[in-house]
Amino acid sequence: MKKRVILMGPPGGGKGTQAKSLTAAMHIPHISTGDMLRAARREGTELGKQADRYISAGQLVPDDLVNGIVAERLSSEKDGYLLDGYPRTIAQADALEAAGEKIDAVVLIDVPDELLVERIVNRESCGQCGAVYHKLTMPSKKPGVCDVCGGALVQRADDNEKVVRDRLVAYHAQTQPLVDYYKSRGLLFHINGNAAVDVVFEEIRKALEF
Numbered sequence: 001m002k003k004r005v006i007l008m009g010p011p012g013g014g015k016g017t018q019a020k021s022l023t024a025a026m027h028i029p030h031i032s033t034g035d036m037l038r039a040a041r042r043e044g045t046e047l048g049k050q051a052d053r054y055i056s057a058g059q060l061v062p063d064d065l066v067n068g069i070v071a072e073r074l075s076s077e078k079d080g081y082l083l084d085g086y087p088r089t090i091a092q093a094d095a096l097e098a099a100g101e102k103i104d105a106v107v108l109i110d111v112p113d114e115l116l117v118e119r120i121v122n123r124e125s126c127g128q129c130g131a132v133y134h135k136l137t138m139p140s141k142k143p144g145v146c147d148v149c150g151g152a153l154v155q156r157a158d159d160n161e162k163v164v165r166d167r168l169v170a171y172h173a174q175t176q177p178l179v180d181y182y183k184s185r186g187l188l189f190h191i192n193g194n195a196a197v198d199v200v201f202e203e204i205r206k207a208l209e210f
């Protein structure tokens, strides 16, 4: 089983949805820089305050801020992990390599841009456990209430059409170059994310050999 995994893909591509099932099945921690930054923002830390203006504008948070929180977290993870949304720039990938992290696989969930805006503006997430829903295609059983933990469902502040389009621009300009970076290292698995959630999961499961 490949246990040091990077999950990459565009905003709304399904990283969070797949990460929850994958990490439960593989018994490895789910490390999402988006979740970590949002937690810092909720707690009102200095990092959260600095990150807020970038997240709200649909831009990437500067590399030094993100590299710092990931390095601290990975230092305590010796038995594998799934990185969701990190690295997102060549500089972040270089920092990971320089820290001596030996990645086993990079899974790219690919979805055409035209589908992503619709997915994101209809997303709801549980404020307590982070479970992800889609108002139309994957709604919770009871509107506004999480099926998993009963928490309240919320819409992320950066999930509006204007900001999503800016996030897509940042993805293509700054994150997509990582496809060649990891392809040249023989680590990249390309997954079609425009398929049912369980079909996407099965493709990733085969790639990660578990």
Ligand code: AP5
Binding pocket: 009, 010, 011, 012, 013, 014, 015, 016, 017, 018, 033, 034, 035, 037, 054, 055, 056, 058, 059, 060, 061, 062, 066, 084, 085, 086, 087, 088, 092, 119, 120, 122, 123, 124, 132, 133, 134, 135, 137, 138, 167, 193, 194, 195, 196, 197, 200
């Ligand atoms: P982050 O939280 O990582 O957001 P993102 O990458 O934009 O991705 P999303 O969480 O929006 O989407 P997802 O791929 O997880 O899709 P999901 O499964 O929810 O980052 C937010 C911000 O933080 C960034 O913009 C940046 O500012 C900052 N940041 C984070 N990491 C950073 C870093 N490393 N460096 C710098 N800045 C950083 O699914 C979306 C919707 O689609 C849901 O409604 C879901 O139900 C639905 N769906 C999922 N799968 C399917 C399917 N197969 N078919 C149909 N619908 C589906």
